[in-house]
Amino acid sequence: KAGVTQTPRYLIKTRGQQVTLSCSPISGHRSVSWYQQTPGQGLQFLFEYFSETQRNKGNFPGRFSGRQFSNSRSEMNVSTLELGDSALYLCASSLDSVGSGAPLHFGNGTRLTVT
Amino acid sequence: GQNIDQPTEMTATEGAIVQINCTYQTSGFNGLFWYQQHAGEAPTFLSYNVLDGLEEKGRFSSFLSRSKGYSYLLLKELQMKDSASYLCAVLNSNSGYALNFGKGTSLLVTP
Numbered sequence: 001k002a003g004v005t006q007t008p009r010y011l012i013k014t015r016g017q018q019v020t021l022s023c024s025p026i027s028g029h030r031s032v033s034w035y036q037q038t039p040g041q042g043l044q045f046l047f048e049y050f051s052e053t054q055r056n057k058g059n060f061p062g063r064f065s066g067r068q069f070s071n072s073r074s075e076m077n078v079s080t081l082e083l084g085d086s087a088l089y090l091c092a093s094s095l096d097s098v099g100s101g102a103p104l105h106f107g108n109g110t111r112l113t114v115t
Numbered sequence: 116g117q118n119i120d121q122p123t124e125m126t127a128t129e130g131a132i133v134q135i136n137c138t139y140q141t142s143g144f145n146g147l148f149w150y151q152q153h154a155g156e157a158p159t160f161l162s163y164n165v166l167d168g169l170e171e172k173g174r175f176s177s178f179l180s181r182s183k184g185y186s187y188l189l190l191k192e193l194q195m196k197d198s199a200s201y202l203c204a205v206l207n208s209n210s211g212y213a214l215n216f217g218k219g220t221s222l223l224v225t226p
Binding site for chain 1: 146219
């Protein structure tokens, strides 16, 4: 079974630009969660999507948004990029919603650098 | 909000036993996970505790005490490949379900 696939692996953007990251979950998994990982803050929860609906959102500004398609694939968008948005963005899928206690399966992430 | 604390770094010798502690404060506790993350790689699931007690899985065991807000991950017969970051994560039900991670414990296993 293929794992969680995130594209692209690396991105370099300029302040003020916007970016879209993509995540393909494991086949059959209906929940997709997004996390931001930085050396100083660790893994921080962005949002969870389940059956195309946003289930929960972390403490991030409205510049961070996402969506999930009917095939469970998910995209995350960051608008008006700031230097502080430089991070590894991890996507994780699970068979059931996060609240069920189902383990997360992480992709290898997208490394975003904002200059 | 919640607070999840774990040591930043630990060092242990190959073949030894190491215990990585995690303490948390939350009003909506619904379970605790441990994940392992090797440098440059994705986190991988190790264990999930929702009831008090010890869960054993091969060389790895995880313990939970909900009344104390405390968990530990026990790694036995350490191997060099166990050098990694170990992430404690609490499933919280305040304002919807979310999995909140500690900053991780970087474990170095030496020969």
